[in-house]
Amino acid sequence: MIVEVMGRTAGWIALHAGIAGGGDVILIPEIPFDIDVIVRKVKERSRKGRRFTIVVVAEGSKPSGGEVTAQRIVKESAEPVRLGASVLCWAPRSKKQPESRPGP
Numbered sequence: 381m382i383v384e385v386m387g388r389t390a391g392w393i394a395l396h397a398g399i400a401g402g403g404d405v406i407l408i409p410e411i412p413f414d415i416d417v418i419v420r421k422v423k424e425r426s427r428k429g430r431r432f433t434i435v436v437v438a439e440g441s442k443p444s445g446g447e448v449t450a451q452r453i454v455k456e457s458a459e460p461v462r463l464g465a466s467v468l469c470w471a472p473r474s475k476k477q478p479e480s481r482p483g484p
Contacts, residue, residue, distance in 0.1 A: 387438025398436035405433065409440035 383401075387394045391408020398406035405421055407413050422433045 381432055382435045382437060384437045384439055388440040391438040391441070394436050394438035394441075398434075401434065401436070403434045403436040405435040407435070407437045407441040409438055409442065412442055412444040412446070414444050 383397075383403075385394050385397050387409060389409055391406075391410055394406055394408050397403070404425060405418055407418075418435065422435075425433050
């Protein structure tokens with residue numbers, strides 16, 4: 381399960397929400413992430429019999445060496461860059477997708 385929360389430049393909301401909600405992986409803007417590390421974590425949990433992994437993503441999170449993902453630009457706005465949906469952009473880029481497990 382991937383949960384994207386507010387956090388354009390600071391990850392404190394994601395961090396607190398992830399801890400309170402039992403997140404297994406928490407991605408914040410202050411620490412660039414490596415998608416392969418996340419995939420390994422998901423696979424490891426799956427091998428141990430965990431049926432799901434909660435990944436909490438602050439909207440300003442970015443991959444190592446990458447940039448923040450802009451969902452859209454609203455030129456008339458004081459803050460024209462709209463962040464969000466970063467998961468849709470970086471998740472498919474992983475060369476190694478988590479193994480799917482059959483349901484019960």
